[in-house]
Amino acid sequence: MIRKIYLIGNPNVGKSVVFSRLTGVQVISSNYPGTTVEITMGYLLIGGEKIEVVDLPGTYSLEPTSHAEEAAVNLLKEHPKEEIAVINILDSTNLERNLLLSLQLIEEGFPVILCLNMCDDAGHKGVQIDTNKLEAILRVPVIPTCAVTGAGIKLLIERIREAAPIPRGKLEHEERWKEIGRIIEQVQHLEHRHHSFREILEDASVRPLTGLVMAAGLVYASFKFVRFIGEFIINKVTDPLFFNLYQPVLERLTFHWQEKGFWFHLFIGDLINGKIDFKQSLGVLTTAPYIEFGMVLPYVISFYFILSLLEDIGYLPRLAILLDNILHQLGLHGFAIIPVLLGFGCNVPGIMSTRVLESKRERFIASTIISIGVPCVPLQAMIFGLLGRFGGFYVSGVYLVLFSLILILGIILNRTLTGYSPEFLIEIPPYRFPPLQMLAQKLYFRVKGFLIEAVPVVLIGVLFINILLYLKLFDIVTGIFAPIIQGLFGLPKEAIVALVIGFLRKDVAVGMLMPLGLSAKQLFIAATLLAISFPCVATFIVLWKELGLKDLVKSTLIMIFISIIVGGMLNFVILR
Amino acid sequence: MKKISLVHIKADRKCRVLEISGGTNLQSKLMNMGIFKGKELMKLSHIGLRGPVVIKSGRSILALGHGVAAKIICEVE
Numbered sequence: 296m297i298r299k300i301y302l303i304g305n306p307n308v309g310k311s312v313v314f315s316r317l318t319g320v321q322v323i324s325s326n327y328p329g330t331t332v333e334i335t336m337g338y339l340l341i342g343g344e345k346i347e348v349v350d351l352p353g354t355y356s357l358e359p360t361s362h363a364e365e366a367a368v369n370l371l372k373e374h375p376k377e378e379i380a381v382i383n384i385l386d387s388t389n390l391e392r393n394l395l396l397s398l399q400l401i402e403e404g405f406p407v408i409l410c411l412n413m414c415d416d417a418g419h420k421g422v423q424i425d426t427n428k429l430e431a432i433l434r435v436p437v438i439p440t441c442a443v444t445g446a447g448i449k450l451l452i453e454r455i456r457e458a459a460p461i462p463r464g465k466l467e468h469e470e471r472w473k474e475i476g477r478i479i480e481q482v483q484h485l486e487h488r489h490h491s492f493r494e495i496l497e498d499a500s501v502r503p504l505t506g507l508v509m510a511a512g513l514v515y516a517s518f519k520f521v522r523f524i525g526e527f528i529i530n531k532v533t534d535p536l537f538f539n540l541y542q543p544v545l546e547r548l549t550f551h552w553q554e555k556g557f558w559f560h561l562f563i564g565d566l567i568n569g570k571i572d573f574k575q576s577l578g579v580l581t582t583a584p585y586i587e588f589g590m591v592l593p594y595v596i597s598f599y600f601i602l603s604l605l606e607d608i609g610y611l612p613r614l615a616i617l618l619d620n621i622l623h624q625l626g627l628h629g630f631a632i633i634p635v636l637l638g639f640g641c642n643v644p645g646i647m648s649t650r651v652l653e654s655k656r657e658r659f660i661a662s663t664i665i666s667i668g669v670p671c672v673p674l675q676a677m678i679f680g681l682l683g684r685f686g687g688f689y690v691s692g693v694y695l696v697l698f699s700l701i702l703i704l705g706i707i708l709n710r711t712l713t714g715y716s717p718e719f720l721i722e723i724p725p726y727r728f729p730p731l732q733m734l735a736q737k738l739y740f741r742v743k744g745f746l747i748e749a750v751p752v753v754l755i756g757v758l759f760i761n762i763l764l765y766l767k768l769f770d771i772v773t774g775i776f777a778p779i780i781q782g783l784f785g786l787p788k789e790a791i792v793a794l795v796i797g798f799l800r801k802d803v804a805v806g807m808l809m810p811l812g813l814s815a816k817q818l819f820i821a822a823t824l825l826a827i828s829f830p831c832v833a834t835f836i837v838l839w840k841e842l843g844l845k846d847l848v849k850s851t852l853i854m855i856f857i858s859i860i861v862g863g864m865l866n867f868v869i870l871r
Numbered sequence: 872m873k874k875i876s877l878v879h880i881k882a883d884r885k886c887r888v889l890e891i892s893g894g895t896n897l898q899s900k901l902m903n904m905g906i907f908k909g910k911e912l913m914k915l916s917h918i919g920l921r922g923p924v925v926i927k928s929g930r931s932i933l934a935l936g937h938g939v940a941a942k943i944i945c946e947v948e
Contacts, residue, residue, distance in 0.1 A: 355900075355903035355904055356899075358899060358903070360899055360903065388930060389930045389931055391930065392904065392929060392930070395903065422930075468907070469908075469909075472905065472907065497932075498915070501916050501925045501932070501934070502882075502915075502916045503917070503918050503919065503922075506918070612934070615934070616918055616922075616923050616934045619922055619923045619934075619936065619937075620918065620919045620921065629923065629934070717936075718936025718937070718939045719923055719935070719936035719939075720900060720901075720904070720934070720935055720936060720939055721934055722904070722931050722932065722934075723932040723933065723934055725932075
């Protein structure tokens, strides 16, 4: 009687893709080890029976050496062995290393079924595996699959019930590797292949000189592409929709709206020269949708498109190698670049993925750096939108300030914090070219996630702000903070409203700055402050969950301190 | 036959692991990834002066932090 099915395997063998195929639950999968940091669950129907399927984080062995591995192994031992089935997913292109975990699972008496994934890739690389022979040697079902296309998944489901414990003596580590060597000799046949173009690229990207040239080119091209696609969507799709279609409808509505009182103020906002101005009116039906759909969404789409592409190709771990040296100065190792890059999309998944880092110290440094120095896409989109018209100088200026801040903060944290930062030890995946359909699915999944989280908050947020503004309740806060805002940062005192709203959502906060008519310098300071100061409430909650209350307070104090220093410095020293 | 740490081997050279001088956690970690005494490796590259070392072990490519690589002592022909 199977009550639970576990998916277990080495990192980056495609467990999450198999999981999505089995359960229909969409999860993010990428081409680097450690994409799955959470334990995901779903259901599979077998013969009318609903069975829970659990996707475990990748592990090389049943003797865990990191927290993620430990979590996976502990979960596996939660239920009696008679009530579970274990699908052990292997990378067919690298059978030897993957078999270690399989042997351990069989030795421990787990009912195992082997899923030889990526078998199409193995074929391309000249790796032939005799699955029948492997099945005969190990005495457990072996099914070749290609989860990306779905091949073999049906057979896998059909044979799950065949998983049963097999008596097998336990081996010592080195003995086990020798045994694996013997098995490989019998079941695997390698055809000699000439170096393909892909392999030449793989090789070049991990060598110092060619690697750096490729990295610089790719990072630059990615940035350009994100802007290009974003602007393209704005100019060709969203702006025409807003200005040619939506605005006339709204104008007609305002024309018939006789009494321009409280409700008018809430939904339409202020008329600028007698007309609706999407950037300045601040109404629930005007500025709120324009911020989300007209300014932020295009960049969310373009950013996640490029990020997903880089993730699935498998470039990111290579970037990690090249940046290892620099990140060491910040008390991190190269792999920390992945959480940081995810943080550029949204700080929440960025901070969650710091779980791939081993020590608490690294996680603290990385989370603090992300929440202070890494602006999320919505914030960046608004910075482009607002500062862009003053020229590229100001936009790159904000990035320069944030980048220097990350470096300085990291170096200081590294020098002052106790604890240790372990070294980097990761597997570099081969380049893979994802089917467009997979890429589109991932993009859809991420954009949908953004809309579900952002839209209600923005609409309700703007509504709430408008009520407070109408009742003039912000005046109290404005009065208290006026000396800091005006004296220290050189901003008009109304800007405090934006900084406070920043706690809710950064894009709305920048939106609040739009009607204030700020100068380029003031906008620069306000945008930088919004990036550094309090992260939005969602990030705050994740920080709390990941770091605990004590470290959250520590991180927050650092944040406040830095905001004051940087704001003051920019105002009095740098942009004087 | 020369006894030398993985850090000092030139790129594109083959070598055999003689000993791993790190703690048990590092040893078992490397063991789980298929690197142990007697294993044949090939060094692919070395990034910067104190940067990571990239090696090929069997069919996998691994990146090792400088400190880890320094603890893997190998012999080269």
